[in-house]
Ligand SMILES: Nc1ncnc2c1ncn2[C@@H]1O[C@H](COP(=O)(O)OP(=O)(O)OP(=O)(O)O)[C@@H](O)[C@H]1O
């Protein structure tokens with residue numbers, strides 16, 4: 001992917017993504033219940049699931065007594081109480097106890113440049129001005145470890161079927177292809193259906209290596225290895241293909257795909273995951289952790305029930321994210337009794353983002369040829385539906401606005417020095 005230069009739209013897309021926070025410890029010392037509640041809610045977010053978060057009341061005074069004989073965590077969050085002068089002198093005292101690498105984030109109500117500069121001069125990493133949202137907070141913590149503007153930060157879209165065989169892979173492949181080809185955004189399609197994946201067939205590729213080498217050798221995996229495992233389908237679309245062989249068993253640990261996804265995020269602005277219709281710890285983790293979840297469903301009762309269950313199970317862990325995007329597929333199979341799309345949508349309170357007709361000839365020919373429907377005669381209309389849907393799952397990149405409540409652009413670059421303990 002590295003050979004294609006990042007376009008402006010790709011950079012905007014990257015700027016919208018919040019990378020998961022790494023395995024760090026975060027201690028917050030709050031003055032108000034509202035900040036404590038906000039941080040506890042942030043700790044439940046999918047992007048913070050590796051972080052260990054502890055909130056305390058009592059502000060900086062309590063922090064000072066805690067760290068006299070205790071090691072400091074990776075991040076300390078401090079809320080400024082009314083008296084700013086005593087806050088600054090306590091901050092100087094805290095600096096003596098801070099271990100190397102501990103970052104300090106200060107939260108306060110005053111949008112005051114002079115105070116901000118005093119904090120920065122003391123090595124504070126970020127000053128957040130209240131009020132702000134849970135997502136603002138997560139972004140600030142994430143950016144302590146993933147510097148904004150440094151390389152791409154890919155957006156992960158997981159595509160999943162409400163039932164087996166409903167066309168989830170077809171939708172995943174067409175969506176990835178449309179984003180790459182029509183919206184011209186570099187995209188990686190990762191086929192997570194290792195035993196049975198069809199991405200290789202659908203793109204007429206038979207790569208010798210692919211996603212299995214990455215899943216089964218996590219200790220060797222780095223960005224160069226990942227680059228070698230990907231097959232280029234066209235200028236902007238790369239494929240991480242499934243082996244689709246049955247010699248080995250594919251029983252994965254919960255975190256089996258974590259390393260791959262972390263690297264994929266750094267290699268392309270859009271990553272589409274074809275997640276097979278299985279309910280395991282790892283498939284659930286792929287869905288919960290994605291920036292966007294798409295569920296493909298056909299209009300029958302079993303799909304409806306499963307979709308409802310999927311919503312219930314992954315919804316709570318994604319309360320700071322948008323709703324699931326629903327694609328209704330295979331609508332209008334001749335002679336099949338179906339639930340009307342309107343009724344289907346109403347009963348789960350989810351408007352479909354795309355409704356695709358059943359068209360055995362078009363989809364069958366495309367699959368047999370190893371092409372996309374948009375590339376074959378008569379496929380323009382469905383091609384357009386996929387193009388629109390592809391743009392939708394990319395989000396709506398706007399020019400980057402300054403973040404609410406942050407003085408981020410003024411941030412000094414050579415901080416955290418005075419917060420390293422001098423031995
Ligand atoms: N709208 C459609 N009209 C007609 N055929 C379709 C349509 N969408 C998909 N198909 C066909 O249905 C079959 C199953 O599709 P696909 O493999 O994408 O489903 P899946 O949900 O990924 O299945 P699995 O559960 O096995 O992963 C394929 O042959 C595909 O070409």
Ligand SMILES: [Mg+2]
Pocket residue numbers: 168169170193276277
């Ligand atoms: Mg599939």
